[in-house]
């Protein structure tokens with residue numbers, strides 16, 4: 001049983017890693033990745049519980065990733081399963097018992113049947129499936145994890161073992177505690193943003209959820225193009241999503257009269273708005289974590305432009321009152337986080353309704369972004385954006401303003 005002991009030690013090391021992740025999506029990504037590596041599984045997904053439903057929350061599939069580089073779009077698909085004995089995932093959530101099934105298309109006498117929805121949209125064949133509950137230390141089921149299609153060393157599909165089941169179940173219990181913590185962090189951030197937006201009701205939490213997701217997906221593409229190591233990409237994305245979500249919190253310091261003005265701003269009013277990146281940077285300036293540091297950076301730089309015509313520019317002291325606008329930062333003087341969030345934010349502003357403007361047609365928005373490449377935007381960031389445009393669309397559908405009026 002030396003082998004078994006070795007695998008448990010490995011699992012404990014992985015659990016330790018989970019405790020360093022802040023963002024819920026980054027965490028689900030790592031949990032699934034580790035559970036799959038551990039069992040040599042080709043695919044997997046995580047469902048989190050909301051009331052009496054399981055919400056599809058994360059997915060990975062190596063086979064699909066090989067065919068379609070933008071398979072990240074499946075991460076943003078929206079579908080739910082009711083918690084009852086009719087589906088595999090529902091059954092596991094309801095009973096709290098793991099299930100090990102050699103071929104989900106061959107289920108006969110069971111109350112649960114496999115839902116082929118995902119296989120159909122993705123043209124995939126799910127065969128062996130290991131489904132485990134995500135249970136917290138208080139015994140609450142917060143979701144389920146499904147690990148799909150175990151592969152042998154020579155690439156054949158084989159069944160999961162009882163040993164896999166025990167180990168993944170053990171890992172899932174530890175993962176659940178980390179998930180609960182990260183979910184709470186996300187909720188606190190969303191509440192904080194909502195407070196700033198009570199004053200700007202047209203901009204719901206959807207806007208910041210979209211900007212956060214666009215930013216990490218654009219970064220992912222950009223970073224792969226630059227051959228940044230996978231591990232560094234993961235770490236950066238964990239912090240970037242949260243920082244991107246907080247890009248406009250500095251607007252709390254700008255008066256409602258200006259923010260809610262239905263029409264165009266006067267030059268004087270726009271000068272006041274131009275201080276919001278600096279107010280945001282002040283909020284995070286006592287940097288105690290990478291998270292504060294990156295949030296300050298994104299806030300300060302998201303209105304700079306590649307050609308140097310943005311604001312607030314180079315500033316010696318962010319505490320002077322009134323805020324002194326400096327000479328615009330140019331090109332790579334602007335940190336990559338700022339270059340990415342600039343594009344994500346403008347795309348979302350143009351394609352959405354604002355108190356001061358109607359939404360633009362998609363074609364017009366895309367033409368605008370193309371024409372601003374090398375002017376407002378970093379050309380490499382624009383390229384990454386277009387390369388993953390179907391992911392961008394999936395994100396828009398997931399966090400649509402129409403759905404929650």
Ligand code: C2E
Pocket residue numbers: 258259260261262263264265273303345346347349350354355356357
């Ligand atoms: P926001 O609404 O989040 O807009 C973010 C950025 O999207 C803008 O930064 C701008 O670069 C781009 N954008 C938004 N709408 C348009 C548009 O109609 N045409 C073009 N070409 N670009 C657009 P910007 O301009 O620095 O504005 C920063 C913030 O100032 C805006 O954030 C918004 O809160 C406020 N703001 C800007 N213009 C107006 C306005 O005319 N009326 C009001 N009430 N607020 C404005």
Ligand code: SIN
Pocket residue numbers: 045081087088089090113114115116117118
């Ligand atoms: C199920 O557990 O039956 C649903 C899982 C899926 O469709 O991926």
Ligand code: SIN
Pocket residue numbers: 264357
């Ligand atoms: C606007 O066009 O309504 C304001 C935004 C801008 O000019 O950049």
Ligand code: FE
Pocket residue numbers: 247248276302303
């Ligand atoms: Fe802004």
Ligand code: FE
Pocket residue numbers: 247248345
């Ligand atoms: Fe914004």
